Amino acid sequence: MSYLAAEYQGKQDLAIVERKFKEIKGSDVLIRIESATICGTDVHILAGEHFAKAPVVIGHEFAGYVEAIGQDVSTIQVGDLVTVEPHIFCGNCKFCRIGKEHLCLNKLAFGVHLDGGFAQYCVVPERTVYKVPQGMSADVAALTENVGCCLHGVDRLDVKQGDHAIILGGGFVGIVLAELIRLRGASKVIVSEPNQIRRDMLLRRGFITIDPLNENLVEKVSSITNGLGADIIVEAAGRPDTAKQCVDLVGRGGTIMFFGVVPPSHSIEISPNDIFKRELTILGSAINPYSHHRSLEIMDSLHLDELVTHKFPLSRIDEAFEAARKGVGIKVAIHPNSTGGTSE
Incomplete structure (x- = not known):
């Protein structure tokens, strides 16, 4: 079994590739990506102006439905709409131990060091996963990390x-x-x-x-x-x-x-x-320490749906990035499991 993903291969090269599913165990959560939005950091990565560990699936703003969970997962269930706080901290360096995890010396990020959201599926640890409040769309939920920043x-x-x-x-x-x-x-x-x-x-x-x-x-x-x-x-x-x-x-x-x-x-x-x-x-101001939960609580009052102005299937991700670069709208979303066209 395999799925499609947009893989950054270095030298400003982004390619749609097939990835194989890995075994889901322990605290793993398999997410079927519903929406992943393009951030300025993603644009900088493709322009060669920001580091990413190639080959890697980029995209760190994403939301989707839980497809499978490991045996140790207890806070979410299959079928839940969730959003992901896309950082993993070491827990052992000085900054992790004084409450400044976002300054972690060994920080890893989905979409930069680890496979992220511009794919049909993504596997993340339970501690990074947040259940989305009732009534919130996947497009808005994908913006949680950005709002947290x-x-x-x-x-x-x-x-x-x-x-x-x-x-x-x-x-x-x-x-x-x-x-x-x-x-x-x-x-x-x-x-x-x-x-x-x-x-x-x-x-x-x-x-x-x-x-x-x-x-x-x-x-x-x-x-x-x-x-x-x-x-x-x-x-x-x-x-x-x-x-x-x-x-x-x-x-x-x-x-x-x-x-x-x-x-x-x-x-x-x-x-x-x-x-x-x-x-x-x-x-x-760097990333979003301890703010993902607060973002989910406040996002309804920010009227974010109207800010997602363009939506593309994964097969048209190059067009999506071009729209983001040109600033033709406000926020551009990728729907990896959709075959529909762009909407404006």
Whole structure:
């Protein structure tokens, strides 16, 4: 017996291959993948800008139905719709032992080191599996890890009521971050995004938007914030040019968070004296520690169904990645066990 999977083979090469089922035992959970969404990290992997241990099935945002379980599994049953927290931590390094598993020195990730979700089936350990609440679609459930990353980022920001926040990049994570920051009490949430489709979605959700291609971003932000600059800046586009803009947009005593995955080969210059004089705080935010369960609890309030704008079968994964790269929608999903066409 075999199943189909999209295997990253290195050198920007992705191929549909047949994989053989392995024996399910112990704490193993076999999932029939219903939906797997494309993340910016997946795009970076195929562009050669992010590490993946080839050959490996990429895709770390996925949900599906439990097909089989090992004899030690007790928290889920065959037929359950589940989502996967796609990391395995060693449990023994310093960071695992002080409650910072996401900084684990020996961390492994599905879709990077281990086979992930762009396949008809995937086997994961029970501890990474979460049962999906009643009524939640598989497309939304696949987004749980991504929402968890956003929750962790907003936790680190420590948003105060009345803050002015700017998000650079209005893709899926930009929209979710905007929603979460507003829920935390920010009085103005501004999103800079060149894509008209994404700006329209943000406007419908009640956010202030800026088109950085046709408006002067620094002047517009200065006007909105009465010349004071923003209290919070989040770089959510993963681009060197937007990363460089952060210091120009943040106000005194403000916080900059680098959330987007800027390719490791790029760097920016920041004046230590500027950080000193203005008492700036600069943060990073990595993955989603202890937030998967919280994500499932809050996702209904974020209205995520409308953000999954494109859906493709596994056989058309190249088209799906092209749509993600071009930003023609917001979130692109792969339905590995479907033969249907794309929907927009």
